[in-house]
Amino acid sequence: MSLPGLELSAPVETTVEPTVQELKEGSEWRFEVAFGTQVEVRLLSGNAELFGTELVQKQPYTFTGTKAAIYTWHGCQLEVHGECQSEYIAEETPMISYANLHFALEKLREEASTIGSDGPRVLVVGPENAGKTSLVKLLTAYATRSGRQPIAINLDTKEGMLSIPGTLSAAALSSIIDVEEGWGSSPTNGPSPVPVKLPLVYYMGLANPEDKALVYKPIITRLALSALNRLQDDGESRGTGCIIDTPGVISQGKGSYEIIQHIVSEFSVSVVVVLGSERLYSDMLRRFNGQRTRAGETIAVIKLDKSGGCVDRDEAYLQQIRQAQIREYFFGDAKSTLSPHTQQIDFSTTSIYKLADSSTDLTSLLPGDAVEESMAPSIFDKVEPSPQMQNAIIAIVHADPSDPQETIRDASVTGFIYIAEVDEKRKKLKILAPLSGRLPNKAMIWGSWPEGITDIVG
Numbered sequence: 001m002s003l004p005g006l007e008l009s010a011p012v013e014t015t016v017e018p019t020v021q022e023l024k025e026g027s028e029w030r031f032e033v034a035f036g037t038q039v040e041v042r043l044l045s046g047n048a049e050l051f052g053t054e055l056v057q058k059q060p061y062t063f064t065g066t067k068a069a070i071y072t073w074h075g076c077q078l079e080v081h082g083e084c085q086s087e088y089i090a091e092e093t094p095m096i097s098y099a100n101l102h103f104a105l106e107k108l109r110e111e112a113s114t115i116g117s118d119g120p121r122v123l124v125v126g127p128e129n130a131g132k133t134s135l136v137k138l139l140t141a142y143a144t145r146s147g148r149q150p151i152a153i154n155l156d157t158k159e160g161m162l163s164i165p166g167t168l169s170a171a172a173l174s175s176i177i178d179v180e181e182g183w184g185s186s187p188t189n190g191p192s193p194v195p196v197k198l199p200l201v202y203y204m205g206l207a208n209p210e211d212k213a214l215v216y217k218p219i220i221t222r223l224a225l226s227a228l229n230r231l232q233d234d235g236e237s238r239g240t241g242c243i244i245d246t247p248g249v250i251s252q253g254k255g256s257y258e259i260i261q262h263i264v265s266e267f268s269v270s271v272v273v274v275l276g277s278e279r280l281y282s283d284m285l286r287r288f289n290g291q292r293t294r295a296g297e298t299i300a301v302i303k304l305d306k307s308g309g310c311v312d313r314d315e316a317y318l319q320q321i322r323q324a325q326i327r328e329y330f331f332g333d334a335k336s337t338l339s340p341h342t343q344q345i346d347f348s349t350t351s352i353y354k355l356a357d358s359s360t361d362l363t364s365l366l367p368g369d370a371v372e373e374s375m376a377p378s379i380f381d382k383v384e385p386s387p388q389m390q391n392a393i394i395a396i397v398h399a400d401p402s403d404p405q406e407t408i409r410d411a412s413v414t415g416f417i418y419i420a421e422v423d424e425k426r427k428k429l430k431i432l433a434p435l436s437g438r439l440p441n442k443a444m445i446w447g448s449w450p451e452g453i454t455d456i457v458g
């Protein structure tokens with residue numbers, strides 16, 4: 001069966017005989033599956049995990065558009081149906097050092113729980129494709145397997161965590177992460193085999209946060225406030241702490257790591273993990289080692305090797321991932337199909353704010369420069385619907401259309417709509433929304449990221 005909007009129709013190749021991969025202890029099977037093809041994997045014997053989440057024996061797992069690795073601590077047998085784009089077994093992996101980091105964090109968590117303080121706030125930085133997201137998934141999965149409830153935080157707008165790209169989000173993860181889907185699914189209207197997570201989402205609408213620190217930094221501040229409050233209020237998460245994923249671009253040293261500094265101070269980061277860069281490690285050591293957090297803890301800076309399995313992903317592949325995340329937001333996934341609604345709305349019922357292109361960025365002013373009222377940065381331009389909006393994703397946020405721009409910028413997301421058609425003559429928009437019913441009278445943000453997507457509505 002083919003699902004509308006999802007490219008899930010390609011069946012698993014059943015005519016080809018399955019292959020069996022024998023993995024020795026401490027090795028991993030690295031595999032890539034193209035979009036449009038599916039590969040089914042079963043764990044026949046032994047134990048195995050995908051970025052920290054354990055596979056259940058005999059259960060079929062189906063992968064499409066995936067680059068990942070299945071690791072075994074004690075050896076296992078995997079049965080593979082279908083054709084991978086590439087696959088091999090690697091015996092050298094940095095998994096022991098990753099597991100040691102987990103045990104060190106567990107020690108800090110135990111200490112925090114004993115004295116009733118916050119568990120470690122862990123920041124993962126490193127160049128692009130160093131394996132940051134995979135490490136954050138692994139540490140989160142290991143923490144949940146230890147019976148804890150970590151808060152996972154995504155500050156990388158290039159890819160979404162439990163939301164679409166362009167967003168920053170936080171979620172308390174008490175249940176396992178989904179082997180096939182990555183982080184799992186956010187609330188849907190259907191039953192889900194893996195419990196759904198309720199993320200807190202903010203919309204940035206840009207791929208490169210350094211382009212607009214004026215928007216990115218305040219959103220980080222909001223998200224940090226919410227996440228740290230959640231830690232304080234939630235006994236289960238408090239001793240566990242949080243694990244923060246970041247975009248590679250902020251680790252390149254431009255702007256003297258100003259954004260990393262901002263994240264460390266807003267989240268009161270106590271452990272900085274540097275993946276795959278000696279130079280970044282030495283810069284982070286110089287900047288943070290031995291410094292103290294707000295609560296007086298000493299900040300630790302740790303270096304970890306990049307896994308040889310990390311793959312550079314080309315732009316075409318990344319675009320397919322983004323489109324799959326958007327389709328999934330509206331239509332669900334193979335396990336739970338959603339029923340989004342198209343409807344016509346009048347231009348007059350919309351209040352759309354577009355990130356201003358030429359806003360004065362106060363961060364570019366030198367200390368002591370006077371800020372005149374006329375120079376005050378404008379964050380958004382209020383815009384009428386226009387043909388350029390066709391195929392765009394628009395965020396609806398928890399703010400009134402008449403609220404100050406700062407309030408709109410700092411508001412969390414209620415949901416997203418997709419603009420299928422702009423009819424300038426009749427002044428109507430055809431939109432796709434996850435639910436039926438009138439759109440709330442809230443401010444809407446039109447960003448440049450994720451880019452428009454075609455063919456989503458028939």
Ligand SMILES: Nc1ncnc2c1ncn2[C@@H]1O[C@H](COP(=O)(O)OP(=O)(O)OP(=O)(O)O)[C@@H](O)[C@H]1O
Pocket residue numbers: 030031067068069126127128129130131132133134135156246247248307308309310311312313
């Ligand atoms: N051990 C491994 N074996 C095979 N593939 C892997 C392995 N580790 C990571 N990958 C894959 O490599 C790619 C890059 O990894 P990941 O997304 O974790 O890096 P990142 O540093 O978060 O990237 P970005 O900077 O773009 O956010 C991903 O497709 C991931 O699934």
